[in-house]
Amino acid sequence: MFRPAEQVLVNCSVYDGVGDTVLPDHAVWTDPDGMIRAVGPVDDVLAEARGVTVVDLGGGYLMPGLTNMHVHLSLGLPGHFGDEVHRSDQAELVLLMADSARRTLHAGITTARLVGESRYADFALRKAIERGAVDGPRIFTAGHALCCTGGHGWDADALEADGADGFRKLTRQQIRAGADLIKVCISGGIAGQHEAIDTPQLLDDEMAAVIQVAHDWGRKVTAHAGPADSIRRAVELGLDCVEHGYELTDDVTKLMAAHGTWYVPTIVVSRCEQFFRDSGVPGWLMDRALSAGPRHWESLQLAIANGVPIAMGSDMPPHAGYDETTATVRELEFMVDAGMSVADALKSATVRPAQWLGADDRLGTVQEGRHADLIVLRDDPTKSISALRTLHLVMKGGVVYRDDTNVTRRFAR
CATH class of the missing domain: 3.20.20.140 (Metal-dependent hydrolases)
Structure with missing residues (x-):
């Protein structure tokens, strides 16, 4: 079984599934249990997550799986x-x-x-x-x-x-x-x-x-x-x-x-x-x-x-x-x-x-305490639903299962 990696995902805008717009310059910290430990402005998250591996998402748009x-x-x-x-x-x-x-x-x-x-x-x-x-x-x-x-x-x-x-x-x-x-x-x-x-x-x-x-x-x-x-x-x-x-x-x-x-x-x-x-x-x-x-x-x-x-x-x-x-x-x-x-x-x-499904306390949003089930797109999904055609990274429970650009190759399954 491949273990989830503790990492901070940066250089991304986040659609969290709660609001209707993306949150620019945000970071998502995933823990070794495959859960989201923190979401917030990149400087705030990095200040808290000192020593944690940082993964650069290249300006992509991160959203719930x-x-x-x-x-x-x-x-x-x-x-x-x-x-x-x-x-x-x-x-x-x-x-x-x-x-x-x-x-x-x-x-x-x-x-x-x-x-x-x-x-x-x-x-x-x-x-x-x-x-x-x-x-x-x-x-x-x-x-x-x-x-x-x-x-x-x-x-x-x-x-x-x-x-x-x-x-x-x-x-x-x-x-x-x-x-x-x-x-x-x-x-x-x-x-x-x-x-x-x-x-x-x-x-x-x-x-x-x-x-x-x-x-x-x-x-x-x-x-x-x-x-x-x-x-x-x-x-x-x-x-x-x-x-x-x-x-x-x-x-x-x-x-x-x-x-x-x-x-x-x-x-x-x-x-x-x-x-x-x-x-x-x-x-x-x-x-x-x-x-x-x-x-x-x-x-x-x-x-x-x-x-x-x-x-x-x-x-x-x-x-x-x-x-x-x-x-x-x-x-x-x-x-x-x-x-x-x-x-x-x-x-x-x-x-x-x-x-x-009665699972909104753990699935469906990019929030602290939810499973790190995440996808990354090249384009902004809040501007056009067709941005989902630009999907290039898939993570479930903190484990990367698809990464077309190899930005997470050290952690991919």
């Missing part, structure tokens, strides 16, 4: 990726996921929320990352997604149940396995051949059973959901978060805002034609995804306008190439294009996910 809130490390879409996952044995599956985790971390995502994986391999991977045996982001995972018999995701390793008792049991099984949250599929979606996006799939008592058990055990529930009516019913029952929301309405987004129900739009999945072609997905899936795009875009705009709390998630592999950047960065650019301010977009990928 990104959090992607909709990740599948064992992506099971019909096509090349899904075939590879389904024909793998357990060991091969974990290695596939470990490779995706490493690529995700190198793309600047230091925390990932997994929302449906295969064969409980995510729990083994989480443990390996925590021990330092595998490179990857911090993982918060739902384990398997839950669906009704034949419901969305049944052929991608979602677990099937029917009736309130069946869903109570599955929810408890995920919690027993170590789930940090629960993912339930309450409607059809893009990747189910024998369903439509607006197919309702859970009854109220089934949704209520999942939500009640999860809340009783201190877990939040997020739902794969497309149509407005299914979402409305789930929000009224206490749902914590909506994934995709392909067909939101003005009334439903206002209801979500009033209830404090979060939204992870995954807007890239309805406009990523080249990714679908490269993945070899069947034509019906690509046609359905792309045809959902205009209505999906309208849903995102309504959520932004009506003040729904939004967190960034890509659904596409976070590191996947998209328009000469990654799916994660492209998702954020789309969110700004849809009307979100740059400041809100940055927070949707840093401090706000940490809040939803």
